[in-house]
Each structure stands twice: as structure tokens, then as C-alpha cells.
Amino acid sequence: MEATKAMLARIEAVEPQIGSFITVTHGQALADAEAADRRIASGEMTFLTGIPLAIKDIFLTEGIRTTCGSRMLDNFIPPYSATSWEKLHSHGAVLLGKLNQDEFAMGSSNESSAFGVCRNPWDRTCIPGGSSGGSAAAVAARQATATLGTDTGGSIRQPASHCGCVGLKPTYGRVSRYGVIAYASSLDQVGPLTRDVTDSAIMLGALAGHDPKDSTSVATPVPDYCAALTGTVKGLRIGLPKEYFIAGLDPDVQKTMDAAIETYRRLDAEFVDISLPHTDYAVATYYLIATAEASSNLARYDGVRFGHRAEDAAGLLDMYTRSRSQGFGAEVKRRIMLGTYALSSGYYDAYYVKAQKVRTLIMQDFMRAFGDVDVILTPVAPTPAFKIGEKSDDPLQMYLSDIFTIPVNLAGTCAMSVPAGFSAAGLPIGLQLIGKPFDEETILRAAHAFEQATEWHTRKAVI
Amino acid sequence: MRFQPVIGLEVHVQLKTASKIFCGCSTAFGSEPNSQTCPVCLGLPGALPVLNKQVVEFAIQAGLATNCSITPRSVFARKNYFYPDLPKGYQISQFEDPICQHGWLDIQVEGQESKRIGITRIHMEEDAGKLVHGDVSGLEEGSGVDLNRACTPLLEVVSEPDLRSSDEAVSYLKQLHQIVTWLGICDGNMEEGSFRCDANVSVMPVGSETLGTRAEIKNVNSFKFVKQAIEYEIRRQIELIEDGATVVQETRLFDPTSGTTRSMRSKEEAHDYRYFPDPDLVPLVIDDAWVQRTRDELPELPEQRMQRFMTEWDLSAYDAEVLTASRSLAEYFEACVALHVNAKAVSNWMMGEITRALNDSGTSIDCCPVTPRLLVELLKLIEGGTISGKIAKTVFEAMWQSGKEPATIVQEQGLVQVSDSGAIEAIIDEILTREAGQVAEFRSGKDKLFGFFVGQVMKASKGKANPAVVNELLLSKLKG
Known part of the structure; x- marks a missing residue:
């Protein structure tokens, strides 16, 4: 209860400067905290009992408005909760609120949210990253002990990198997607954003596992992720893909990567130069597959059963058109149109089918590389956080900010972002560790060892 | 064109x-x-x-x-x-x-x-x-x-x-x-x-x-x-x-x-x-x-069953097709023949009385009040000479209404067939005396009056007289 009250006070104090929340669930938080206190008193607690958390507004919460950052769902109160949140809640975690995000998780800067700007706690003129911008900003601004995000093309890792926190995207199928508003179903995955790697391991342990309500969730046993945090990476083979260390990489990012590699060398890890030859095609492939799936996933927002419905419609078609025109923002409309086009008769083979084939090649790139190495180390993003408004008129530039994270989603494997340094301007820079499918343990171990050897994660944004 | x-x-x-x-x-x-x-x-x-x-x-x-x-x-x-x-x-x-x-x-x-x-x-x-x-x-x-x-x-x-x-x-x-x-x-x-x-x-x-x-x-x-x-x-x-x-x-x-x-x-x-x-x-x-596994568990299909009914029970193609129109119908038939060997009689009754009664009442065979066992009981009464085929239809009606055993109905309504030649002879004598004119016409060559006499005897016996015995006795008395 103390922790929850302190966190609610902190949210109230700094929220005007950050904007990480869409909804603060005051009453729910106090009720959860009270229940947690009772549980602690009875001795039935776990690591997460009473821990104040906040979750991206993409997770359905029964009886609590869930907007997905969209005007379309401004009035949507779900009748059920996402499996992932239910799991955390069943451990006695406390819900502080629902976090800001890009509309329907489409964006890399949180600027497509219909619920106001979210600012980077390290420099409030900069974006926090996206789409889980509020999830990263809330951790960095110490408005929550940990948060939940979703990652379709980098939406956990990129904001974690920009806000200096630990962001983990588990393997596709590791965590249930049930009750998570779908953007691109074959790419979406739920994961935690935390202050350090241990918290990440605890959160993943609670989230992972098969869900009978999600056919794509996998029954692979859930290991004890905390036990994987041995502190050693001696002999660990780390791959450096040449396609990710390209000329033109931001010098601060390059410097940070060099230093990180040096740190791992000191810890007796081995480095192997590898190639992921189809990397160049990843962004194009992603923007065909993700938008195709999105165009279909977002068809249910038609104004018939829930969400925004235009009031002045003259007939069915007009109701559809107006409701969707009014409810969706520009980026969402752009992606729906791109995806509809990619699936259209006459274009399907040239776009969607071809993209699927390239996706297979990208997957094979990773599988081949993992024959030689245990983890792959890359930057998370080509630059530190950029200024608010800097790229919002240039979708292509915006899309390229996910160039290093997108291939992981296409391959379906796991990866995380770990704080690895700061730019000259004082903005956090993360390093990305990519693991084999369902081998979150190894990237957690590598991240933890790095964290032990550095102090980046202990720095706090001054607010 | x-x-x-x-x-x-x-x-x-x-x-x-x-x-x-x-x-x-x-x-x-x-x-x-x-x-x-x-x-x-x-x-x-x-x-x-x-x-x-x-x-x-x-x-x-x-x-x-x-x-x-x-x-x-x-x-x-x-x-x-x-x-x-x-x-x-x-x-x-x-x-x-x-x-x-x-x-x-x-x-x-x-x-x-x-x-x-x-x-x-x-x-x-x-x-x-x-x-x-x-x-x-x-x-x-x-x-x-x-x-x-x-x-x-x-x-x-x-x-x-x-x-x-x-x-x-x-x-x-x-x-x-x-x-x-x-x-x-x-x-x-x-x-x-x-x-x-x-x-x-x-x-x-x-x-x-x-x-x-x-x-x-x-x-x-x-x-x-x-x-x-x-x-x-x-x-x-x-x-x-x-x-x-x-x-x-x-x-x-x-x-x-x-x-x-x-x-x-x-x-x-x-x-x-x-x-x-x-x-x-x-x-x-x-x-x-x-x-x-699914193939092994698949039921015998209508076409196969129809063929089997023709070979195993010697049914005509037409009868076999009607009886395999639905699985329930086919199963009703098989349930009957399992209790009773005369498949042809079962077939005739199913295609006659049962179908008519089902249609009239809009009932499906699954809900037929005359179960296969009861139908077989009825057929046994016919075969054993207890009742005639004609009386059996009356008994069937009563079974359909009440669901009672056919033997009970026969008992209650006194429908047992009369095969005793003495009793039948008495009836015949009475009729021949009463209809002396017709007898004369018959004897002068009007053969088709025979049916008239049979009808009169059956009527007088309330349908219970054994038709075979009636025929035999009538013929010998008229000719004699």
C-alpha cells in the first residue's frame, strides 16, 4: 500500500511533464494494494505481490477503458481482461493505470497517439520512442516499478533504448496475445519494460506459458529465468552482423556499441563476425506483412458493436466510412490502405506472397547464424531519441528508425534492449541482444552480466 | 439451336x-x-x-x-x-x-x-x-x-x-x-x-x-x-x-x-x-x-447398406433403397430382423403401415411409438395364426395409440382369430340358409358371388375367422 500510494503521488507530480498515462486507475490501484497487503499478511506472496505496475493501453482490462491510443476506442470499456494482465494480477500486482502509446501500436515515436504527447524523461523535447512510448517513459520517470508493452517491429525495444530501461521482446508464442488488441498478429508479442534485468526475468517468468485461448502460444516449458542470471558470459559466443554496423550509424551509437563489445571482451565472451544477408529487405517486408494483417485486424472497428460510431450517417456505407474516417488517425489510415493494397487481387502474389517468402529467408538468416553463435549483438536504433515533430511528416524516415528491430519480429525470435550508454546530449542508448527462439535465458544472462559490469542502469532521469 | x-x-x-x-x-x-x-x-x-x-x-x-x-x-x-x-x-x-x-x-x-x-x-x-x-x-x-x-x-x-x-x-x-x-x-x-x-x-x-x-x-x-x-x-x-x-x-x-x-x-x-x-x-x-482412425469409425454408408440389404435379406432394390433412406430407418429395420427372420414381412410393414402412420402423425422413425420389438411381437402373432393380417392392422392402430403389447390388445379386445372349423361351419350354415337365393345363383354358374359369401362370413365373425379355413369350408359346402 505504501509503495502504491507513493507511486500514485509520483504519477500525479510528474505526469504533466511526461504524459505517459492515458488513464490513471486510482481506485483500482488502491483496491489492488489492499488485496496485496492482505495477501502479504497471510504469507501467500510472490515477487510481484503488491508491486505497482502500469500497462500499455493495448491490453484489455475488464471494466477499465481501453483505448489503444485511438479515438476509435475512446469509449470502449472491455468486458474481459488480457491473459497477460490477468497473470500479473493473479500474482497480486497492482494496476496504476493504462499507458500512452502510438495509435493501434503503429508508430515509433508515440506521436500518433490520440491522447496527447508523451515526452522522453531524459529530454522532454524528445520523443520517448514507440509504440510503447508511455511504457518506457513511465519506467524512466519512475511512475511505475515496471510496465507492459507490446513489440511488433521494435515497439518495446526502441522506446526502452530511448528511455534507458530494459525492454524484452520474448519469442513469438512465448506470451499469450489473448486480450491484446491486435496490430499484426503474426508479429505482435507482449513483453516487460523494467529498470533492470532481474525485474525483466521476474516479469517474463510470470507472463510466459501456453494459453489455451491463444492457438499461437506455445507449450514449451517455462524455465526459471532468474536462475539464468549467473553473472557470467565466459565463453559465450556473440555474433556481430556486418549488416547492422554500417557506415552512417550515429557516432554516439557506434561509440556505445564499441564500448559494449569491449565490456563483453573483458568478461571473456567470444565475438564472431556473422552475416544476416537479407537484412536490407526487412523493412519493406515488414511494411507489407504488418499492414496486410492490420488492414484485416482493424476491420472490426466498424461502428456497429463498439467503439466510435458517426452520428450523422445516411445509411450503412456512410456509417462505415464516417465512423472509420473520424475514429482512425492518419498513420493508421495509411497502414490500412497499404495493407489493403498488398492483399488486393492482382497484387497479392507480388506483395504479400513475396513478402512471406522474404520473411522465410530472413528467418533462415537467423537460424543459420545461430548455428555459430549463442546471441547476436546489435544497436537497437540507428540514433538516440529524436526531437518531437522531427520525423512526424516523413513516414519513411520514421519507418527506418526500426531497421534493427524489425528483422527479429520477422524471424519470430527473442531480443532485448539493455541500457549501454549515453549520447553526448545525454540521451540513453541501448544495445540489442538477440537470442535463439525460446532461449530468453541466454539473452537475459548476457544482459545481466553486462549490467553487473556497468552502471548505466543506475542512472536516473532528473525530473 | x-x-x-x-x-x-x-x-x-x-x-x-x-x-x-x-x-x-x-x-x-x-x-x-x-x-x-x-x-x-x-x-x-x-x-x-x-x-x-x-x-x-x-x-x-x-x-x-x-x-x-x-x-x-x-x-x-x-x-x-x-x-x-x-x-x-x-x-x-x-x-x-x-x-x-x-x-x-x-x-x-x-x-x-x-x-x-x-x-x-x-x-x-x-x-x-x-x-x-x-x-x-x-x-x-x-x-x-x-x-x-x-x-x-x-x-x-x-x-x-x-x-x-x-x-x-x-x-x-x-x-x-x-x-x-x-x-x-x-x-x-x-x-x-x-x-x-x-x-x-x-x-x-x-x-x-x-x-x-x-x-x-x-x-x-x-x-x-x-x-x-x-x-x-x-x-x-x-x-x-x-x-x-x-x-x-x-x-x-x-x-x-x-x-x-x-x-x-x-x-x-x-x-x-x-x-x-x-x-x-x-x-x-x-x-x-x-x-x-476416422475411416475405421465411419458408419456403413447408405449405398453399402442398401447393397447389403439386397444380398443379406433378399430385398428388392426398391425396398432396400426405401429402407436406407435414412440411417434411423435402416437401423429400425435391422433391429427388427435381428429379432425376427422374415425380413420381407418386416419390410412390407415398414413400407406400409409404419410409413403411413409416421407420415400421418408427422413423427420421425426415431420417435415411433411402435418399437422394433413391438412390431416383431405383432408379426409373430400373425405368423403363429393368432390373428389375421387384417386384424393385425387394427391391433397396430391400437399399439400406435397406446404403446401396449400386441398380445395384450388382442386379449383385451377379443381379437383372437377363430380357426375352429366347427364354429366357422355354424356361421357358414346360417349364412347359406339366409342367402338361399344367392346360393342358387352361385350354383347356376355365377362364380364371382364367392367373394360375397366370404365377406358375409368375415363380417359375421367380426373379422376373426381364419380366412383360409373360411375359404375351404365355404367352397366344399357351396359345391356340395
Whole structure:
């Protein structure tokens, strides 16, 4: 209860400067905290009992408005909760609120949210990253002990990198997607954003596992992720893909990567130069597959059963058109149109089918590389956080900010972002560790060892 | 010029599973609107489909019964279009890799040779909900959506364009209907829409190799309507061509009241469904063992059973066909013959009294008050000479009404047949004395009066006199 009250006070104090929340669930938080206190008193607690958390507004919460950052769902109160949140809640975690995000998780800067700007706690003129911008900003601004995000093309890792926190995207199928508003179903995955790697391991342990309500969730046993945090990476083979260390990489990012590699060398890890030859095609492939799936996933927002419905419609078609025109923002409309086009008769083979084939090649790139190495180390993003408004008129530039994270989603494997340094301007820079499918343990171990050897994660944004 | 019709049928078979195809909601018909729904079939944000394994089981059965091959790895696809009864904005169906492919059925039209009709594919899909307009509880005006039916499992069975007449189409449809109801995977109720048919119809000049432009006719939901709709459509297309016009590719709606079809949407207005594999469902893998297990558990199908009835019980083709019209009928027959060896008598009674009584009362054979055991008891009374065949019909009526044992009824109503020649002789003597004039006429050569005397004797004995004994005694007395 103390922790929850302190966190609610902190949210109230700094929220005007950050904007990480869409909804603060005051009453729910106090009720959860009270229940947690009772549980602690009875001795039935776990690591997460009473821990104040906040979750991206993409997770359905029964009886609590869930907007997905969209005007379309401004009035949507779900009748059920996402499996992932239910799991955390069943451990006695406390819900502080629902976090800001890009509309329907489409964006890399949180600027497509219909619920106001979210600012980077390290420099409030900069974006926090996206789409889980509020999830990263809330951790960095110490408005929550940990948060939940979703990652379709980098939406956990990129904001974690920009806000200096630990962001983990588990393997596709590791965590249930049930009750998570779908953007691109074959790419979406739920994961935690935390202050350090241990918290990440605890959160993943609670989230992972098969869900009978999600056919794509996998029954692979859930290991004890905390036990994987041995502190050693001696002999660990780390791959450096040449396609990710390209000329033109931001010098601060390059410097940070060099230093990180040096740190791992000191810890007796081995480095192997590898190639992921189809990397160049990843962004194009992603923007065909993700938008195709999105165009279909977002068809249910038609104004018939829930969400925004235009009031002045003259007939069915007009109701559809107006409701969707009014409810969706520009980026969402752009992606729906791109995806509809990619699936259209006459274009399907040239776009969607071809993209699927390239996706297979990208997957094979990773599988081949993992024959030689245990983890792959890359930057998370080509630059530190950029200024608010800097790229919002240039979708292509915006899309390229996910160039290093997108291939992981296409391959379906796991990866995380770990704080690895700061730019000259004082903005956090993360390093990305990519693991084999369902081998979150190894990237957690590598991240933890790095964290032990550095102090980046202990720095706090001054607010 | 003479024209050759070419017809292909797409049949939607609603599966008789307890729960829906992608969620646990009930599939029962006729409940309060939207009472059988959940986040999945309402298409709420975040909800995900989970495949009902029973649906797969039923689909494999249907495939095997129609000689299809079962696809080892079949894929669900999304068919995208907007309509208020379609909650997700897409229907989960199968497109490129349907569960069953390349099957056939042999059909038989009266007076023609048996003909093989190809089945292109059978795929699984979910049904949509339905729109309700005004006058529904809780809805004072306008239109509403009832999603109870949304996500109900369907099989779509697509035939090759092998059918050449409305009779062939109806024969194919009836056979398919018989198979799915026989398998118990569909209740076959066409009025409630459990078995619905769309027909693709075109015509081409006799001898031509090139198919004509086809029209798809929707909403033909009885065997009679299928025949009507196809015949109307064939005439319409032939008239168009003969008038020098062309047939356009379009979707037409059948109107059962007028027996005609009218245009619903043209090819230009046709949807681009933007099919793509559903990323929420993993590919469905069916191994050989699963197929084999299903094959082993498949019931004996109507065609096989009919053949067996002919060889095993020496029934005529006609009798065997009637008795295998439904699985319940065939099973009733077998339950009887298991208790009673005279299959022919069972067959006659089933095709006579039982069928008539079932039809008159609108009862199905499953609910027949005269169970196989009771029917056999009745037949035993006839065979043992306790009652005559004629009296048996009276007893049957009483059994149908009361469900009592036939022996009890015979006892209660004093219907035991009289075979005692002394008693019958007494009756005959009385009649011959009374009808002396007729006797004289008979003796002078009017042979057909014999029937008159038999009738009089039977009447006097209230039908209980053994007809064989009556005949014998009458003859000797009249001739004597």
C-alpha cells in the first residue's frame, strides 16, 4: 500500500511533464494494494505481490477503458481482461493505470497517439520512442516499478533504448496475445519494460506459458529465468552482423556499441563476425506483412458493436466510412490502405506472397547464424531519441528508425534492449541482444552480466 | 439451336457440434438474440479463435464419405468484407488449402444410368450472424444484429460443374443431404438453414466445348426450390441468347414465392475478398493415423447398406433403397430382423403401415411409438395364426395409440382369430340358409358371388375367422 500510494503521488507530480498515462486507475490501484497487503499478511506472496505496475493501453482490462491510443476506442470499456494482465494480477500486482502509446501500436515515436504527447524523461523535447512510448517513459520517470508493452517491429525495444530501461521482446508464442488488441498478429508479442534485468526475468517468468485461448502460444516449458542470471558470459559466443554496423550509424551509437563489445571482451565472451544477408529487405517486408494483417485486424472497428460510431450517417456505407474516417488517425489510415493494397487481387502474389517468402529467408538468416553463435549483438536504433515533430511528416524516415528491430519480429525470435550508454546530449542508448527462439535465458544472462559490469542502469532521469 | 445446361452446386452444411467452431458458445437454434456470444464470436478487440476439434473430425468424416482425399496440412484463411452481421470484418474460412479435395458421388436419376459427379473441395468455415429488422424483443425500430449464429461451424461442399439438369442437381443434393444426416454431422433441417445451397448455372449450345457465362443463384433452400430455380434460370438464359442478348456473370437471388431469380450484384460489384492465411490459427496438420482412425469409425454408408440389404435379406432394390433412406430407418429395420427372420414381412410393414402412420402423425422413425420389438411381437402373432393380417392392422392402430403389447390388445379386445372349423361351419350354415337365393345363383354358374359369401362370413365373425379355413369350408359346402 505504501509503495502504491507513493507511486500514485509520483504519477500525479510528474505526469504533466511526461504524459505517459492515458488513464490513471486510482481506485483500482488502491483496491489492488489492499488485496496485496492482505495477501502479504497471510504469507501467500510472490515477487510481484503488491508491486505497482502500469500497462500499455493495448491490453484489455475488464471494466477499465481501453483505448489503444485511438479515438476509435475512446469509449470502449472491455468486458474481459488480457491473459497477460490477468497473470500479473493473479500474482497480486497492482494496476496504476493504462499507458500512452502510438495509435493501434503503429508508430515509433508515440506521436500518433490520440491522447496527447508523451515526452522522453531524459529530454522532454524528445520523443520517448514507440509504440510503447508511455511504457518506457513511465519506467524512466519512475511512475511505475515496471510496465507492459507490446513489440511488433521494435515497439518495446526502441522506446526502452530511448528511455534507458530494459525492454524484452520474448519469442513469438512465448506470451499469450489473448486480450491484446491486435496490430499484426503474426508479429505482435507482449513483453516487460523494467529498470533492470532481474525485474525483466521476474516479469517474463510470470507472463510466459501456453494459453489455451491463444492457438499461437506455445507449450514449451517455462524455465526459471532468474536462475539464468549467473553473472557470467565466459565463453559465450556473440555474433556481430556486418549488416547492422554500417557506415552512417550515429557516432554516439557506434561509440556505445564499441564500448559494449569491449565490456563483453573483458568478461571473456567470444565475438564472431556473422552475416544476416537479407537484412536490407526487412523493412519493406515488414511494411507489407504488418499492414496486410492490420488492414484485416482493424476491420472490426466498424461502428456497429463498439467503439466510435458517426452520428450523422445516411445509411450503412456512410456509417462505415464516417465512423472509420473520424475514429482512425492518419498513420493508421495509411497502414490500412497499404495493407489493403498488398492483399488486393492482382497484387497479392507480388506483395504479400513475396513478402512471406522474404520473411522465410530472413528467418533462415537467423537460424543459420545461430548455428555459430549463442546471441547476436546489435544497436537497437540507428540514433538516440529524436526531437518531437522531427520525423512526424516523413513516414519513411520514421519507418527506418526500426531497421534493427524489425528483422527479429520477422524471424519470430527473442531480443532485448539493455541500457549501454549515453549520447553526448545525454540521451540513453541501448544495445540489442538477440537470442535463439525460446532461449530468453541466454539473452537475459548476457544482459545481466553486462549490467553487473556497468552502471548505466543506475542512472536516473532528473525530473 | 438446342442448349446444354451446366450446373455446379455449392452447399453449406451446418455442423451439429455442441459448441461453435472457434469458441465455446452453444450452437443451439432459436435462443434470445445475442445470448450465445462471447468476446470471440462478438469479434471484440483482442479476442482470438481456437479451433473446435470436433469440427475437424466431422469434416474428415464428410470428406471420406464423399471419396475425397484429406489434405495433410490445411490452412485457415480470412475472407475480408464489411457487413454488419460479420463481427470481425472478415470470415474465417479456408481458401488455398481446404481440408478435403477431389471427391465424388455417384448419382442416379430415374430412367438413366448412374453418373459420377466430382466434388472439387470441402472446406470448414464460420457462419455469420443475422440481421433482424424491427418487431423483435428489445428492438422498437430499425435493424439489429443477432450474433448467436456467428461462428457456427459450416462445411462448404463445392461440386464440379458436372451436373446437366435440374434432376441431376436435385439427385446430387439429396444424396449429399442423406450422407451428412446419415453421418450425424448435420441435422439436415433446410428450413432452419442447416443445409443450404447456391447453384451456379450456365447454358451452352449442345455439342459446344466452351462453357457459357454463369450466374450464381443464392438462397435455394429446399429440393423443390433447387429444381425450380435451376429450371427458371436455364429458361431465362436460353431466352436471352435466343433473343440475341448475352448472359452476364452475376449473383442472382431466388424468390420462392414467384419461383424466379433476380439480379443481386454484377461481376463488377463483386467483392475482392483479399483472402490471406489467418495468422491467429496455426496450420491444421492431419496425419494418416487420424484419417485411418476416422475411416475405421465411419458408419456403413447408405449405398453399402442398401447393397447389403439386397444380398443379406433378399430385398428388392426398391425396398432396400426405401429402407436406407435414412440411417434411423435402416437401423429400425435391422433391429427388427435381428429379432425376427422374415425380413420381407418386416419390410412390407415398414413400407406400409409404419410409413403411413409416421407420415400421418408427422413423427420421425426415431420417435415411433411402435418399437422394433413391438412390431416383431405383432408379426409373430400373425405368423403363429393368432390373428389375421387384417386384424393385425387394427391391433397396430391400437399399439400406435397406446404403446401396449400386441398380445395384450388382442386379449383385451377379443381379437383372437377363430380357426375352429366347427364354429366357422355354424356361421357358414346360417349364412347359406339366409342367402338361399344367392346360393342358387352361385350354383347356376355365377362364380364371382364367392367373394360375397366370404365377406358375409368375415363380417359375421367380426373379422376373426381364419380366412383360409373360411375359404375351404365355404367352397366344399357351396359345391356340395
